[in-house]
Amino acid sequence: MAHTVPETIRTSATSGERILFRTLKDYLPEDYIVYYEPEIHGRRPDFVVIGPDLGVVVLEVKDWTLNTIVKANKDEWLIFGRNQQQAMEKNPYKKAEEFTFHLMNHLKKDNHLLQTEGKNQHNLKFPCGYGAVFSRLYTEQMSREQLYSVIDPQFCFARDEIDPDHSHFSETVLIEKLMNMFKVNFRLREPLPQADIDAIRHKLFPEVRISGEFKQPAPHQDQILLSMHNLKTMDIHQENYAKNLGDKNRLIRGVAGSGKTLILATRAAILARENPDWNILILCYNISLANYLQQQIDVKVNELESEGDQGSLFDDESGDKQSFGTIEVYNFHSFLYNKFKAKDEQIPNLVESLKSNNQLAAQYDAILIDEGQDFEQEWLTLVSHLLNPATQSLLLVEDRAQNIYKRKRSYVEDTGLSFQGRSKILSINYRNTQQIVRFAWDFYRHNSELQHKVAEHEFEGEIIAPKTTPRKGPEPYIYKANRFVDEMTHVSQVIHKLNREHHVPFDEMVILYRVKKMSRENYIGTIQHQLKAHDIPHYWISENPSSKRQYEKNDGQVKISTIESSKGLDFQAVFIVNIDQMPFIYEDDTQREAALLYIAMTRAHKYLCLSYSGESAFTQYLDEVKNQQTNTQNEQSS
Known part of the structure; x- marks a missing residue:
């Protein structure tokens, strides 16, 4: 069964398109x-x-x-159009x-997709290839009516060939x-490689591009061949979610690591492209994530604008550059202050004012919320109350395993909108390696x-267990x-080793800490002093x-951050230090502490290092894991 984008065809598609969609999906190879x-x-x-042994x-x-x-002739066909009015149509094959x-x-425009030698160089x-599909004409009819004289049978399908x-x-x-x-x-x-x-x-x-990702360094001679291969691409499932979420809430x-933030950013850029007159709002909780999202949105919109403005053999003569809707990105409290000069305690009055139309506020045609939990x-x-009721385009993205603030959820009560039957579950982790997951x-x-609490379908349960991840890497390192x-x-030495021997850039590494300072230890001061x-x-x-x-x-x-401020971010290498301060002695909720450390671990693409110099419930667990790793290594070496 082939992969299709979208996964299901829209109801307004013609009957012929639906038949061809089903046939291609069911009968073409899985790749x-x-x-x-x-x-x-x-x-x-x-x-x-697109097929590895086919081409395009x-x-x-x-x-x-x-x-x-x-x-009909080889260039144009005269047909009965709407209301039985005759109209000239270009030959479908043309x-x-x-x-x-x-x-x-x-x-x-991608040199890597070109042949580099021989008579077909460049x-x-x-x-x-290309062809036409006549979903209501049979081969016998096309032969009898001599339609094959104006369109070669090699380049067209009839109904009996696709049904x-x-x-x-x-x-x-x-x-x-x-x-x-x-x-x-x-x-x-040879079949085309996945790259x-x-x-x-x-x-x-x-x-579908994933911009700003880590790139392995290439030898000097390979630099000439660098192309779009150096930028990663969404997989088919992520592309389907971003492009075909459907309308409304x-x-x-x-x-x-399932690509929730990536899908949200891509969705916003697509909505802005398809609706140039829309005002679009993106909200999240984390300040640093808001800044990162703004950078991602800027990159995606710039890519769509620049690609759409490139010349083509068949571009419209007007040459007008495509316009985009307006996208605003805020963390919630910055939005609250910038738009309403308000604080949390003023929200109930603000809501009542909006309900009674006493508060003038701009409406948004689409609102996308990351970190919904x-x-x-x-x-x-x-x-x-700021959402345009005509569009009702609200996208909520969440992972309740990362719910460190224990918010209670009832989206029907909170937003007035039901999400029953309008949700997607992403269980494949793309960010982390199998070992880290x-x-x-x-x-x-x-x-x-x-x-x-573990969810299997839509609203059944609260937490989604990761099902699989395609990447492999080293086991997490405990020190x-x-x-x-x-x-x-030791952490500083490992950072240098990753940079020198494994070519991990400094800006693809982060040190995450739970506690900044205690009466007997200035953790952040020690971190900065040792790095310097x-x-x-x-x-x-x-x-x-x-x-x-x-x-x-x-x-x-190299970045230094609390675990809370790292939510939504990711790096090639993550160092989680002073884990002996977790669960934190002044934090009664150990569930929140477990969620925090889980969040920290899942920021890592490939390298994860956990270190501590004291004891706690979590370090005792890590001691047991480290002992198991040591025993396994000893058994394998003996």
């Missing part, structure tokens, strides 16, 4: 991707099929009958051809015919009250020291509100 009406730089072909094929679908067609040239024009390294319910349908014929829809006889000797498939998607759909619940009931009530989840299960200064000396002593550039994110707002990921500095 094929089928796009229905994708937006590709201002154009929308009916279907685009564009299909134009027509639901015409013999009675629809008056006459229309598919134009879409394909438009698509190829953009793909050729051409794409894979074939691009599995027809007695003459053949899966073999379907695939073989699709493999031959190319003007130039060009079969791939090339991702690069094709990356170039055609800039909204929606809820996304996902595990840490951290929002108070009255915050959501306030936000819901397993380590973090085992810790969380051992140290939290999970009974009757126990005698003093905190020794702990930080080891010539490690560093930036303290959580020093004050100003430092949170000025946070930049790619500044060449």
Whole structure:
């Protein structure tokens, strides 16, 4: 079964489009991707099929009958259109051809997708084909009416060739015919690697790009070949969520690292592109996350604007640059102050004023909320009164395993909107390695009250267990020291090792702490002193509100942050220090402390280091894990 984007076809699609969608999904190989009406730089072909052993094929679908067609030639067809009025239509095959040239024009801008030698040098390294689909005409009819004289049978499908319910349908014929829809006889000797498939998607759909990710350093000679392959791309599931969430209110619940924030940012950029007159609001709880989200939104909108403004063989002559809706990004309390000059205690009066129309406030056509689990009931009530009732476009994104503020949830009461049947669960972790996911989840299960809380479907339960993750890496590293200064000396040495030997940039590393200062220990002072002593550039994110707002990921500095301020952020390497202060002695809620440490662990892409120089309930657990790791290593070596 092939992957499809969207996963299901819209109800307004024609009957022929629905049949072809179902057939391609059911009968093409599992590593094929089928796009229905994708937006590709201002154009929308009916279907685009991408396959490792196929290349790319564009299909134009027509639901015409013999009675629809008056006459046809190789360039234009005269048909009966709406209200039986005659109209000239471009030959569907020619229309598919134009879409394909438009698509190829953009793909050729990525040098890595081009052949580098031979007579076909500078051409794409894979074939691009195109054809027409006549969903209400049969091969016998097309032959009898001599339609094959104006459109070669090699480049078109008839109803009996795409409908599995027809007695003459053949899966073999379907695939073989699709493999031959190319003007130039060009079969791939070897299937395209996944990197090339991702690069094709990356170039055609800039909204699925994951920008600002860590890039492995390349040798000098490889720098010449660097292209869009150096930027990662959403997987098909994430792309489907971002592009096809549907209208009005929606809820996304996902595990840490499942791409919730990425989907939200992409969704906002797509809404802004599709609705140039909309005012869009993005809210989160965390100040540093708001700043990071703003950077991500800026990158995505700039990519969509620049890609849409590039020339094409078939661009409109006007050359007008595409306009975008307005996107505002705030953490909630900054929004509250900037828009209403209000504080938390004034929210009830503010809500009543909005209800009675005494308060003038701008409405938003779409509101997207990250970290929904951290929002108070009255915050959501306030936000819901700022939503345009005509659009009701509210997207909530949450992970209740990261609910460190113990907010109570009743979205129907909070927003006046029901999310029953309008939610998605993301259980695949893309950020972390299998080793980190397993380590973090085992810790969380051992140290939290999970009974009757794990969700399987929509609203059943509160916490979503991570099901799988595609990446592998080293086991998390546990280090126990005698003093905190020794702990930080070791952490500094490991940071240098990762930077020198594994080429991890300083700005892809973060040190997370639970406690800044105690009467007998200045933790933050020791952290900064040791980093400075080891010539490690560093930036303290959580020093004050100003430092949170000025946070930049790619500044060449190791980051220092409280665990709370790291929510929504991620790094290649994460160092969690002074874990002996967890659970914190002045914190009665150990469940919150377990959630905090789980959040900290899941900030790491590949490298996770946990260190301590004292004892606590959590360090006792880590001691047991470390002993198990040591015993396993000894058994393997003996």
